[in-house]
Amino acid sequence: MNPLLAFLRPNAWRVFHRNLLAWKTFAWSSITINIIEPLVYFVAFGYGFGAYFSFGGQGSLLQYLGPGMLALTAVNAATFDAAWGGYERLTTNGVYESMVTAPVEPEEIAAGEYLWQAFRATLYGAIFLVVIAALGLVHSWLALLCLPVLALTGLLFAIPALYVAFIVKTPEHLFYYFALLVTPLVMFAGVFFPLDRLPRWTQYVAWATPLYHAVSACRALIAGTPSLSTLREVGWLALAIVLVVWLPQRVLRRRLSG
Amino acid sequence: MSGEEIVEATELKKDYGTVHAVRGINFHIRRQECFGFLGVNGAGKTTTMKMVYCRIGATSGKLRVVGLDAASHSAEIRRRLGVVTQANALDPELSVLENLLTYASFFDIPASRSRAKADGALALLNLSGRTGDRVRELSGGMQRRLVIAKALVTDPELLILDEPTTGLDPQARLLVWETLAALKRSGLTIVLTTHYMDEAARLCDRIAIMDEGRIFALGTPAELIAAYAAPDVLEVSGADGEALAAAAGSLLVRRERLGETDYLYTRDNGALLHALAVHGIELQRHVARPATLEDVFLNITGRELRD
Numbered sequence: 001m002n003p004l005l006a007f008l009r010p011n012a013w014r015v016f017h018r019n020l021l022a023w024k025t026f027a028w029s030s031i032t033i034n035i036i037e038p039l040v041y042f043v044a045f046g047y048g049f050g051a052y053f054s055f056g057g058q059g060s061l062l063q064y065l066g067p068g069m070l071a072l073t074a075v076n077a078a079t080f081d082a083a084w085g086g087y088e089r090l091t092t093n094g095v096y097e098s099m100v101t102a103p104v105e106p107e108e109i110a111a112g113e114y115l116w117q118a119f120r121a122t123l124y125g126a127i128f129l130v131v132i133a134a135l136g137l138v139h140s141w142l143a144l145l146c147l148p149v150l151a152l153t154g155l156l157f158a159i160p161a162l163y164v165a166f167i168v169k170t171p172e173h174l175f176y177y178f179a180l181l182v183t184p185l186v187m188f189a190g191v192f193f194p195l196d197r198l199p200r201w202t203q204y205v206a207w208a209t210p211l212y213h214a215v216s217a218c219r220a221l222i223a224g225t226p227s228l229s230t231l232r233e234v235g236w237l238a239l240a241i242v243l244v245v246w247l248p249q250r251v252l253r254r255r256l257s258g
Numbered sequence: 259m260s261g262e263e264i265v266e267a268t269e270l271k272k273d274y275g276t277v278h279a280v281r282g283i284n285f286h287i288r289r290q291e292c293f294g295f296l297g298v299n300g301a302g303k304t305t306t307m308k309m310v311y312c313r314i315g316a317t318s319g320k321l322r323v324v325g326l327d328a329a330s331h332s333a334e335i336r337r338r339l340g341v342v343t344q345a346n347a348l349d350p351e352l353s354v355l356e357n358l359l360t361y362a363s364f365f366d367i368p369a370s371r372s373r374a375k376a377d378g379a380l381a382l383l384n385l386s387g388r389t390g391d392r393v394r395e396l397s398g399g400m401q402r403r404l405v406i407a408k409a410l411v412t413d414p415e416l417l418i419l420d421e422p423t424t425g426l427d428p429q430a431r432l433l434v435w436e437t438l439a440a441l442k443r444s445g446l447t448i449v450l451t452t453h454y455m456d457e458a459a460r461l462c463d464r465i466a467i468m469d470e471g472r473i474f475a476l477g478t479p480a481e482l483i484a485a486y487a488a489p490d491v492l493e494v495s496g497a498d499g500e501a502l503a504a505a506a507g508s509l510l511v512r513r514e515r516l517g518e519t520d521y522l523y524t525r526d527n528g529a530l531l532h533a534l535a536v537h538g539i540e541l542q543r544h545v546a547r548p549a550t551l552e553d554v555f556l557n558i559t560g561r562e563l564r565d
Contacts (some may be wrong), residue, residue, distance in 0.1 A: 039494035
């Protein structure tokens with residue numbers, strides 16, 4: 001089954017709906033945790049460090065951090081549930097096992113997970129956007145266009161997280177994935193500090209990280225100054241998705257038919 | 259292809275690497291019968307079931323289910339089956355009702371109809387009134403009944419149950435048995451695996467005895483007992499087997515020894531006891547009983563059915 005066509009299958013949306021049902025019982029605690037944590041970092045870094053560092057001509061640190069933390073919130077909302085949730089649904093909770101006794105294909109299950117994680121990224125991002133708008137840090141209605149960017153970003157982070165969740169032997173291995181891959185990528189993505197004063201290699205690293213492109217696009221949209229390069233950032237995200245989208249689908253088929 | 263047969267397996271094989279889980283088995287399952295696979299853990303029962311409900315493909319051989327080739331029509335076959343797997347079959351994050359409705363949705367059953375079907379299945383399994391409960395709030399017996407309700411919510415042509423009562427207490431087992439017996443009476447075709455002799459004898463019209471990936475015997479319980487045991491069996495502990503056999507003479511159909519116990523198979527225990535008494539043999543400890551599937555199993559595989 002074509003990995004991109006799987007999105008259009010009714011079963012993908014039924015898997016999405018299953019996740020929505022499971023989520024709604026603990027929605028409030030999930031939202032609280034996923035918003036409060038980045039908000040604490042945001043305020044502590046923004047006001048705390050911001051008071052000590054001048055931010056040469058680029059506005060306040062709080063102002064700088066807003067779009068970065070927005071994208072990071074979306075990434076975390078999608079990545080953690082993809083990794084731990086995906087692992088549980090495949091193994092301990094047997095959710096996928098049950099689905100494949102029905103006429104459901106593994107590709108459709110993966111596509112349903114993609115839709116779900118993109119939705120989580122968008123929803124949690126939207127809430128964070130409302131918060132920073134209330135703090136007076138949003139300057140344009142174009143900021144609403146961040147939401148589709150966040151959907152793509154969440155999806156792009158969820159795909160490798162699901163892939164890892166589907167191949168690890170124990171859930172502890174997921175920690176390696178976060179510590180060795182996700183965290184470093186987040187640090188050099190221009191979320192917390194600009195990269196233009198750092199050595200040149202950091203900018204190459206940044207260009208290779210998905211979050212850098214998401215943050216750049218969100219920054220331009222929130223400032224109300226999108227350009228052709230904003231479109232290029234979104235194109236980067238979309239292309240990366242197309243390149244990796246089949247990975248979890250393939251490994252899930254192997255896991256659910258062997 | 260006769261419409262009477264709902265599952266047909268020919269030289270069906272399944273290898274996992276170098277492990278031969280199923281080593282070329284043949285069986286036919288007829289519509290409206292209850293067919294059982296009996297064997298110890300590791301005999302190949304679950305692997306066979308997984309091939310029938312298209313969870314795994316066969317290494318070789320032919321398998322037709324509801325008239326379709328399992329190798330090429332997996333989704334169509336799954337659409338027409340109800341499956342009760344051994345574990346992990348319920349979604350712990352969903353309520354009882356959500357479990358059924360979500361599962362039904364995968365069969366293209368519109369939400370307007372699936373609610374009525376779910377209510378019907380829950381009523382049939384005495385679970386009405388638990389619709390809003392989380393799965394973990396249910397007892398083990400209730401959970402097993404819910405898995406059966408879930409398998410029935412899609413109106414299957416064939417109900418497959420992999421060890422439906424393993425791990426249940428006697429009361430919960432009885433309830434599951436009664437439900438399955440009622441479903442069979444209503445005309446549903448049922449295939450189950452079990453390692454309980456009494457379960458197989460009680461529920462199944464025909465039984466395949468599996469061991470080490472092969473079917474060693476297949477037939478009705480009465481046929482199996484006639485072929486591999488005898489109507490009666492006399493269990494004698496701590497006696498001289500040779501002397502017993504000599505005294506029993508032609509009354510003895512077959513003798514097996516397991517540990518300290520001799521199993522004397524005969525057509526009539528009364529006559530055998532009389533003959534032993536006439537020869538002056540005093541039995542210390544003995545049990546005279548009709549032969550069961552347990553004897554068949556013992557005689558075929560040469561070992562006790564444990565676990």
